[in-house]
Amino acid sequence: MAMMTAKEYEESLRKLNLQVYMFGERIENVVDNPIIRPSMNAVAKTYELAHSPEHEDLMTATSHITGKKINRFTHIHQNVGDLVKKSKMGRLLGRETGCCFQRCVGMDTLNALSIVTYNIDQKYSTEYYARFLKYLEYVQENDLMVDGAMTDPKGHRGLPPHQQPDPDAFLHVVEERKDGIVVRGAKAHQTGAVNSHEVVVMPTLSMRREDADYAVSFALPSDADGITYIMGRQSCDTRKLEGGAMDQGNILFGGHEALVVFDNVFVPWERVFMCREYDFAGQLVEVFAAYHRQSYACKVGVGDVLIGAAQTAAEYNGADKASHIRDKIVEMNHLNETLYCGCIACASEGHKEPSGTYCVNILLANVHKHNVTRFPFELSRLAQDIAGGLMVTLPSEKDLKAPETGKWIRKYFQANPDVPTENRMRILRLIENLTLGTAAVGYLTESMHGAGSPQAQRIMISRRVNLAEKQKAAKKLCGIEE
Amino acid sequence: MKPRVRIKYCGGCNPNYDRVALVEAMKARLSGAVEWASSDTGPCDLVVAVQGCETACADLTAFDGYEIHHIKCPDDADQFAAQMHAKKHGLPSPESPAS
Numbered sequence: 001m002a003m004m005t006a007k008e009y010e011e012s013l014r015k016l017n018l019q020v021y022m023f024g025e026r027i028e029n030v031v032d033n034p035i036i037r038p039s040m041n042a043v044a045k046t047y048e049l050a051h052s053p054e055h056e057d058l059m060t061a062t063s064h065i066t067g068k069k070i071n072r073f074t075h076i077h078q079n080v081g082d083l084v085k086k087s088k089m090g091r092l093l094g095r096e097t098g099c100c101f102q103r104c105v106g107m108d109t110l111n112a113l114s115i116v117t118y119n120i121d122q123k124y125s126t127e128y129y130a131r132f133l134k135y136l137e138y139v140q141e142n143d144l145m146v147d148g149a150m151t152d153p154k155g156h157r158g159l160p161p162h163q164q165p166d167p168d169a170f171l172h173v174v175e176e177r178k179d180g181i182v183v184r185g186a187k188a189h190q191t192g193a194v195n196s197h198e199v200v201v202m203p204t205l206s207m208r209r210e211d212a213d214y215a216v217s218f219a220l221p222s223d224a225d226g227i228t229y230i231m232g233r234q235s236c237d238t239r240k241l242e243g244g245a246m247d248q249g250n251i252l253f254g255g256h257e258a259l260v261v262f263d264n265v266f267v268p269w270e271r272v273f274m275c276r277e278y279d280f281a282g283q284l285v286e287v288f289a290a291y292h293r294q295s296y297a298c299k300v301g302v303g304d305v306l307i308g309a310a311q312t313a314a315e316y317n318g319a320d321k322a323s324h325i326r327d328k329i330v331e332m333n334h335l336n337e338t339l340y341c342g343c344i345a346c347a348s349e350g351h352k353e354p355s356g357t358y359c360v361n362i363l364l365a366n367v368h369k370h371n372v373t374r375f376p377f378e379l380s381r382l383a384q385d386i387a388g389g390l391m392v393t394l395p396s397e398k399d400l401k402a403p404e405t406g407k408w409i410r411k412y413f414q415a416n417p418d419v420p421t422e423n424r425m426r427i428l429r430l431i432e433n434l435t436l437g438t439a440a441v442g443y444l445t446e447s448m449h450g451a452g453s454p455q456a457q458r459i460m461i462s463r464r465v466n467l468a469e470k471q472k473a474a475k476k477l478c479g480i481e482e
Numbered sequence: 483m484k485p486r487v488r489i490k491y492c493g494g495c496n497p498n499y500d501r502v503a504l505v506e507a508m509k510a511r512l513s514g515a516v517e518w519a520s521s522d523t524g525p526c527d528l529v530v531a532v533q534g535c536e537t538a539c540a541d542l543t544a545f546d547g548y549e550i551h552h553i554k555c556p557d558d559a560d561q562f563a564a565q566m567h568a569k570k571h572g573l574p575s576p577e578s579p580a581s
Contacts, residue, residue, distance in 0.1 A: 053520075054502050054532075057541050058493025081541070088495035088539075095496075304496070340496075 003060070003071050004143045005051060006044035013040065013195065017223040020194050020258075022231040030194050034240045036231070038254030038438075042101040043145055043195045045093060045253070046073055058089040063140050064356075065133065073107045074140045076114045077358040083347035087297040091340065094301020098434065100255030100442035102192025104295040106146025109200045110136060111357055112288035113217065117273050118355035120280050128273050129355070135219055135271065139198065147196035147222065149187035149260060150288060152204045161207070161214040171201060171262060172213040173275065180268040181275060183216060186261045191446075193258040194229050196222045201262075203274075206282030215281040217274035218267040226265035232257040236437040246397040246426055249433025255442045286460070290346075290362040292451035293369030297343035302434065302443050303336035303379055309430045310383040316424040317388065318416045328382045335375040342368025363464035370457040376447045380435035391428045392436070400425065485569070487512075488519045488526040490540055497534025504559050505532055511563045515570045530562065 004012065013031050020027040027033055031040060050059040050071045061075035061082065062068070077083050086107070093101045114136070117128035139146060152161075155169025164170065171185025187201065200219045207215045220227070234256070239248050248254075274280060311329055314320040346364035353359050384391060390413065399405040400422065414421040433439045448454065475482065489505055508530075509518060519526040528549040531540045538552055553559050568575045 053489070054491040055494050057491060057539075058495060084539075085493065088493055092493060092495040301495075 001141050001143065003050050003069065004047050006048040009044050009047045009143075009145070010040065012197065016197070016221075018194055018229060019223075019227065020229040020231065027231075035237055036194060036256055038099075038240065038248075038250070038252065039102065039192065039256040040195050042097045042099055042253040042255060043103055043192060045097055046071065046101055046103045046145075047143070049093070049096065055092065058085050058092055061085075065137050066140065068140070070140045071143050073103045073145075074110070074136075074143060075107070076111055076136065077350070078356070079358055080348060080350045083294070083350040083358055083360055084344060087294060087343040087347045090295055090297030090343065091301040091304070094298035095304045096301070097253040098250045098302055098305040098430070099253045099439045100191055100446065101253075101298065102195060102255060103145055104298065105148035105191060105292065106196070106198070106200065107148075108288055108291035108295055109146060109148030109150075109202060110139065111291050111359075112202070112284055113200070113273050114357045115287050115353045115355050115359060116280055116284045118353075119283065120274060120277050122354070123280075124277060126277070131270055132273050135273075142197070144197040145192070145195060146219075147190055147193045147199045147260075148202065148288070148292075149190055149193075149199050150202045150204050150285070151188050151190075153186055153188050153259075154204070160211055161205070162210045170204065170211075170214045171216065173216050174213075174264065176275075177266075180266055181216070181218070181272060182264055182266050183218070183262050184264050186259055188259050189232070189450075190229075190258050190260045191255060191442075191450075193222070193260050194231070194256065198222055199224075199227070199260065202284055202288060203281040205285065207278035209278060211281075212276040212278045215274060215276055215278035217272070217284065219271045219273070220265065220267060224265060226263045228261040228263065230259040230261070232259065234438040234441045236433070239437075242396075242398075244397040246400070246422075246429055249429040249431075249437055250439055254438050257441070286362070287359060289452050289456070289460075290360050290365040293365040293372075293457070294343055294346050294360045296369050296372040296447065296451065297340070299372055299376055299443060299447055300336055300340045300343065302439070303332070303339065303376065306379055306383050306431070306434050306443075307332045307336060309427055309434070310386045312427045313383075313387045313424075313431060316416050316419045316427060319386075325386060328386055332379050332382050335379055339368070339371055339375055342371055363461065366457040366460040366464065369451055370454060370461065372447045373454045373457070376443050380440070380444060383431050384435055387428055387431045391432050394425060394428055394432075397425075484515065484517045485527040485566070486519045486525070487516045487566075488529050488545075489532055490529055490542065490545065491532045492534050492538070492540035494534050499534070499556055501532045501534055504553070504556055508553075508559050508563055512566050515566050 020030050049055040059072055060069050061072045063070045064078050113132050117132040121129045152170040155164040161170035168185045173181050174184045175182035199222050202217045203215050245251050314325050319325050346360040346368050349361035350358045400409050410421045434443055529545045531552045533554045551562050565575045
């Protein structure tokens with residue numbers, strides 16, 4: 001099957017029988033729900049651009065299994081060039097959508113499993129890698145959107161999975177049958193969950209022998225029996241219900257996150273990629289996390305949008321020539337391109353794993369992500385500084401359109417006389433969206449916690465740097481002999 | 483006989499100019515001077531790599547052995563167009579864009 005178009009992707013979602021809840025009610029039509037629709041539009045962009053000659057170089061790849069042209073989101077990285085293109089693709093899509101486009105987690109999951117299933121087989125003579133390859137071919141042939149599900153609710157953070165008061169705080173195997181396993185638990189913060197054809201589960205921690213039931217990885221259709229989705233709220237989410245075309249800020253795209261509950265769900269063996277090989281849980285987490293930390297290249301693209309919006313706001317305000325404004329724009333670019341440096345560096349310094357898959361440099365991926373936990377906040381602060389306070393006191397679109405109030409809004413909120421007041425409002429709403437609204441979920445808090453909270457990167461940096469070699473270098477230069 | 487020219491874009495992650503608009507303008511300018519080949523219509527005589535920036539990272543491995551002209555900015559497109567027109571009229575070719 002050829003790569004899906006955006007329209008075909010949309011139609012494929014309509015065939016799913018998902019159990020989705022939001023605001024206490026079952027959502028029957030997920031695709032057209034006004035709160036969820038912008039997130040589908042964002043994923044659809046990953047399908048659309050794969051058919052554009054001006055973007056196919058980044059958006060497509062050649063499958064190492066079939067030799068066919070596939071969407072890069074279903075590709076296993078075969079060389080450093082693939083890793084670099086992945087970073088660039090993230091920037092491209094971040095800029096095109098101005099939000100979380102949700103498809104990267106699945107790609108990172110597939111790549112991580114391509115490495116770890118191979119390694120498990122080497123030690124235990126299991127057949128996970130063959131199963132995985134068969135599954136991968138299915139995903140590639142059908143151009144599927146995959147939700148890579150790692151984060152458990154985790155319960156009491158001070159206790160390991162097997163000691164939790166509620167044993168379901170981490171997803172685990174509850175029954176083993178001849179034809180498969182039954183699992184129970186949940187995965188939290190799942191971006192794009194209800195826009196996905198498949199969900200692939202991974203453990204979220206290193207596991208010990210006592211936690212073996214929690215060391216499980218598998219794939220299921222997103223509408224498998226027993227799976228329930230509870231949509232997460234986002235700041236300013238109900239603006240999407242107001243029927244307007246301005247106050248959302250980003251009027252085209254958005255993201256979503258959901259709690260995904262697995263209530264005694266059956267998984268056939270052919271879709272199980274890890275089952276109680278607890279000594280490999282940590283490796284899967286580490287490799288997935290490295291890929292996913294690289295994936296925050298997307299925030300560079302969103303940063304491009306924010307910088308463009310800030311510059312535009314300054315021009316609309318008539319303040320763009322002021323030296324301090326220019327300097328703030330320079331600073332925004334400095335921070336944004338530094339993030340770009342990180343995602344390119346970890347890709348460029350990638351290496352080949354025993355399975356043949358290329359993996360990013362884990363230290364540099366963690367450094368990159370650690371910067372991502374900070375710089376978008378400063379970029380947002382500078383954007384709000386440039387935009388001015390009006391961004392958070394602006395009347396609504398309805399007030400702009402109402403005859404009684406519209407005339408005052410147009411009169412008093414026009415700054416640069418060459419710019420219609422409506423345009424000034426639109427750009428301020430976009431900055432609001434990115435720094436306080438629905439997109440701030442992805443650009444800020446998800447930058448902080450997605451792919452692991454800041455401390456997780458500091459732990460990895462501490463583990464990965466070679467301090468002894470650095471000390472040798474220092475001692476040599478000052479003549480210390482030991 | 484008109485040369486068959488294929489356009490190969492870079493991925494456009496952070497382009498310095500509107501590559502699609504530039505290609506459209508170049509096609510209009512070279513109307514009658516070249517034949518434009520798509521990836522679906524067989525061989526070509528030369529490739530124009532439309533690179534969004536100096537990094538010039540378009541994947542050109544499929545075009546090994548082909549004559550490749552790199553467009554990294556609108557000036558490069560101007561030079562290429564001038565070169566194609568010169569070829570059409572049998573005139574000496576101006577210096578081609580850097581490869």
